[in-house]
Amino acid sequence: MAEFDWQWLSAPAGRGEMWLIETDAPDGSPLVIGHHGLMPLYFSDRGTDLIAGKTENTMVHPDYRKKLLYPKFEKQFLKAYSDRFDVLFSTVGPPAALRQRRALGYRAERHWRYIEIALGPLAMVGLLASLAKATEAPSPKRALAGKMLRLGARAASGLPRYRRRNGPSLREKNGDCSVSSDFFGGFWETARRAYPITPRRNRDDLEWRFWANPNVRTRTVFTPDGGSVQGYAVITEVSRFQYRLDDIAVLPNEAEAFTALLHSVCDWCASQGAQVLSVMTTDDPSGPGAAIDRAELPRLETRWPLAKMRKATGQPMLRHATGREGRDISVSDWYVTPFVFEGRA
Known part of the structure; x- marks a missing residue:
């Protein structure tokens, strides 16, 4: 209930x-x-x-x-x-x-589109293990995942290595401390003007979608110091080695600032033991996918054997502008993160 x-x-x-x-x-x-x-x-x-x-x-x-x-x-x-x-x-x-x-x-x-950022030498193995575990047995896909897992170690030897960067410092949100309350109380009111169509991220929106969601457990990191780059990320620990980026927003909404925040998020995930950071987004030109492409991070999604297993990539995200009150709303350039999903496990 x-x-x-x-x-x-x-x-x-x-x-x-x-x-x-x-x-x-x-x-x-x-x-x-x-x-x-x-x-x-x-x-x-x-x-x-x-x-x-x-x-x-x-x-x-x-x-x-x-x-x-x-x-x-x-x-x-x-x-x-x-x-x-x-x-x-x-x-x-x-x-x-x-x-x-x-x-x-x-x-x-x-x-x-799927994006898989390699954070450690076991990135491919860890990701394939998560996929094999998440796939209901018996099925051809699970059998393929098991086979690919056995071959993953060999493929991993050729992966580019992730190296840590010096991005803005992050702090994990724990409860409603005054620092996080101050940050999330005002962040979106300033940031929203720089974003195309996207879910609103007021404090009560984030509270409902992530922090008070009875279906999932997430972790949130944010920039507590009020520096030139401000932002936050919501992360789910899918497995011991695989973390998933469920939401991210930055101020200013510019390529350099996004890259700096993303590097800090990757550093934080790696410090927690993650080997891979998974991202699901769309091919909108103003979305996080385009920004991640510019960040020059080691990636797995186009490499064998993962590319063989991810043929579902490319399914459309359908959009319809109703024309309510005569508004002309774009359906071709949004900023999309997993915030838009139904929020169940």
Whole structure:
């Protein structure tokens, strides 16, 4: 129940949209056979607040998938809730759902990409071990992961070595100490004006998405000293050797400042024993992926054998501007981190 309340009732942007498809049961009572959900999120566009809706938990009971035409229902739902939202998006989904939403006006201009930053000599081995452990057995993918893991040590010998840099100092957020309260209380109010369309990052947004999320445990580091580069990162420990970057923002939002903060985040992860830092983002030109590409860090995602296992990279992130209140909102250049995911483990 705590997970349901968190996801659908307690978001800073308000209660989620939950639309049901019903039919009559044999005894004449209502029978729920489908659901379409929309999670509301505050977004920001160069300082202007927007309301975004993330499609979530769209499903139809298997016995009725060939008996009803689902797209007509979502078309009705879209018409009903468009006046509440400035922009809608889908993170990932089955090909059929993506095709249906394209027909409804969603656009697929930007695609997902994996980035794997090597932090230590066991980076490839550690990452492959995490992938093998996370894949349900038995499956061809798990078997491939096991095989690749056995070969990973040999591949690792040719990896470029990560070397630590002297970036801004970081401090881990522990509870609500005065330093972190001061930082997160004012950081986004200043930084937001430099960011294209992206989730809003006020303190209550971060509290809901990460710190009070009952589904996941994250660690947050930030710059406590008020220097020329300010920022924070939210990190998940996927396994002993693999850490995942779930969010990052920097002030000023410039390439040099982002690179300096990213180097400090990599240094911190390496100091905790991480061998690899995983990032999932999109190919938006103003997004963190483009900034990471400029940072000249040792990378794994295009190297054998990982490239063989990551053929799913390239799935589109669908976006739809509703035109609410006559707003002209871009769907082609966002700043996307895993903040936009549903926030479950």
